[in-house]
Amino acid sequence: MARINENYLKLPGSYLFAEIARRVSKFKTENPDADIIRLGIGDVTRPLAPAVIESLHKAVDEMGQAATFRGYGPEQCYEFLIEKIIEGDYASRGVKLDVDEVFVSDGSKSDVGNIQEIFGIDNVVAITDPVYPVYLDSNVMAGRTGEYKDGRFEKIVYLPCNAENNFVPALPKEKVDMIYLCVPNNPTGTTLSKAELKKWVDYARENDAIILFDSAYEAYIQEPDIPHSIYEIEGAKEVAIEFRSFSKTAGFTGTRCAYTVVPKTVMASTAAGEKYPLNKLWNRRQTTKFNGVPYIVQRGAEAVYSPEGQKQIRETIQYYMTNAKIIREGLESVGLQVFGGVNAPYIWLKTPNNLDSWAFFDKLLSEAHIVGTPGSGFGPSG
Amino acid sequence: MARINENYLKLPGSYLFAEIARRVSKFKTENPDADIIRLGIGDVTRPLAPAVIESLHKAVDEMGQAATFRGYGPEQCYEFLIEKIIEGDYASRGVKLDVDEVFVSDGSKSDVGNIQEIFGIDNVVAITDPVYPVYLDSNVMAGRTGEYKDGRFEKIVYLPCNAENNFVPALPKEKVDMIYLCVPNNPTGTTLSKAELKKWVDYARENDAIILFDSAYEAYIQEPDIPHSIYEIEGAKEVAIEFRSFSKTAGFTGTRCAYTVVPKTVMASTAAGEKYPLNKLWNRRQTTKFNGVPYIVQRGAEAVYSPEGQKQIRETIQYYMTNAKIIREGLESVGLQVFGGVNAPYIWLKTPNNLDSWAFFDKLLSEAHIVGTPGSGFGPSG
Known part of the structure; x- marks a missing residue:
């Protein structure tokens, strides 16, 4: 049955x-x-921005002609977009990434929901509280929690963020393996400074934990000391996966494009204690269960990086x-x-x-x- | 760690x-x-067909104007497309579906890969052999198999399709819970007649099994007795989930649009033996981990159903x-x-x-x- x-x-x-x-x-x-x-x-x-609209029209025309038509593309993304992302969002901030460390998708909701699949089921998950519900719900669905009792799931480590601690979560007292951070935060609109974020990177390095860093709102940062990418913090490329989206940056909520950075240096362990690169696992997950973002949409996202865009x-x-x-x-x-x-x-x-x-x-x-x-x-x- | x-x-x-x-x-x-x-x-x-191109351009223009811009749509799909799907692909063949039984997505690869998430981990999976690799790989990743030995995964029930049985798989001798059928078949290009498919629906009803029916190639069917939808078979709405795609029907491999039908009458069981509708679980999966198909692409898919399309x-x-x-x-x-x-x-x-x-x-x-x-x-x- x-x-x-x-x-x-x-x-x-x-x-x-x-x-x-x-x-x-x-x-x-x-x-x-x-x-x-x-x-x-x-x-x-x-x-959508006029530069994006223009690029979308051009791509639609390409799809109508046999000579320029595109069928299946790479599951990870065409290089024309990945190169723009690396140059525009990372190299410009002193962060070096390779093209095979960036995975473009139909949305951060998908990536943030799917990323837990590449982790072991017994990992202890920490989430800031309050936070975007997908982190928690996707782990509940996967069986990484106990029952829901008195407003909380058993086995989840909640990290309260409130007026008392100025929305800066304290490091967990217990040992955790996967830490979801959303900075700037959905829903509280608060952020972490570089010094505050560095504590988390250090914690993760000391405890072999992985930080799942959702920076969907980085384009809204106005103050100078707030990190736009976790990779601005030393050592983060060993312990952090970063999620970014065109949804809030360029009005793509109904157009659907986002990306996830998995540096090849981020490792987790087998039961036998062997280190294994998460980049390889995420690549396998995406090539097996995803077929890339529409070519038209990739061209629209590319236009976000033009000077007019x-x-x-x-x-x-x-x-x-x-x-x-x-x-x-x-x-x-x-x-x-x-x-x-x-x-x-x-x-x-x-x-x-x-x-x-x-x-x-x-x-x-x-x-x-x-x-x-x-x-x-x-x-x-x- | x-x-x-x-x-x-x-x-x-x-x-x-x-x-x-x-x-x-x-x-x-x-x-x-x-x-x-x-x-x-x-x-x-x-x-892409000229009717699709025209519709895509029109939708791009809508996205460039505040009055017609679309942000987040329903995760399942806008009704304008679902209604066309129901009318064009099902009502026309005598199959009645409700709008909340159709879920549009970015591809059958995604849906076929993700559908196993709503099932228990101890279910026994049967796949025809040879077959599109995603059915098997997604179940391996989820832990529904044992090890890979001598070219086969332990716990998987392989249903050989070859020249000897004219590519018509025999019903399994052991009890299975989830059966993947791809008809017309990828990769062999062979099909099942209505009578042959009925045996599978009857088996599923008798054994409380679920059929995961991938009909991505139905538009290529030329002969009259070959079912385009499993719901043409009596009783299938109690036991089958159907996957369809615009990829091969309308050249959408680089444009990304597909859909999955989960009738509200398809049930699986809890450990306590209580029946539970899979429609509700898939809806929860999709609303939690997916944000819908680009509005532009939905309009392109809609044009497939116009007389010119x-x-x-x-x-x-x-x-x-x-x-x-x-x-x-x-x-x-x-x-x-x-x-x-x-x-x-x-x-x-x-x-x-x-x-x-x-x-x-x-x-x-x-x-x-x-x-x-x-x-x-x-x-x-x-």
């Missing part, structure tokens, strides 16, 4: 953003005239950061305690009168027609 | 098509002037089938034993003089500058 993967049944309720969409859809049906302001999911609203995306990012500033200052002016919004587009606020976060979500939706995101969807500290 | 997933180490060598690419690349470097004919991977060569893709399919006919007849005329090429674009041939399949691959490449696909890459019967 075919059995299901019962780990899925440990997950409470539906995926956070799907649940938000369900509640909004219900409200919209009951209040068809309401003019809803959607701040619920970290989506973009500005159109860079200028255009920076203008759009400034637009979002101005929005963040307006929201932050507005909330502060009515006396709310807020965080983030300086090096990331997200604002994190303490609900007034200790309202619980789904109750505040419902109140905000029904009274102000604004879709927020309930903190509890991101972990017990949320 | 972070551990790796050691199941990966059970896999012999690299992924088949990556290994083919490596050998071809080496040959090309050593023989830069050789005019290579690439029949190695099932890729397409004809450009249908006419154009049928002409292209006829072009490939004419190629298959030429190859088949050419090989037969020199006395080789060949199969397939009637309801699928693939030709399967018995190597002359009992040459082993990689040796024949190398001979074909070095002497005739033709890239074939070695049968052994598809299983012990290959």
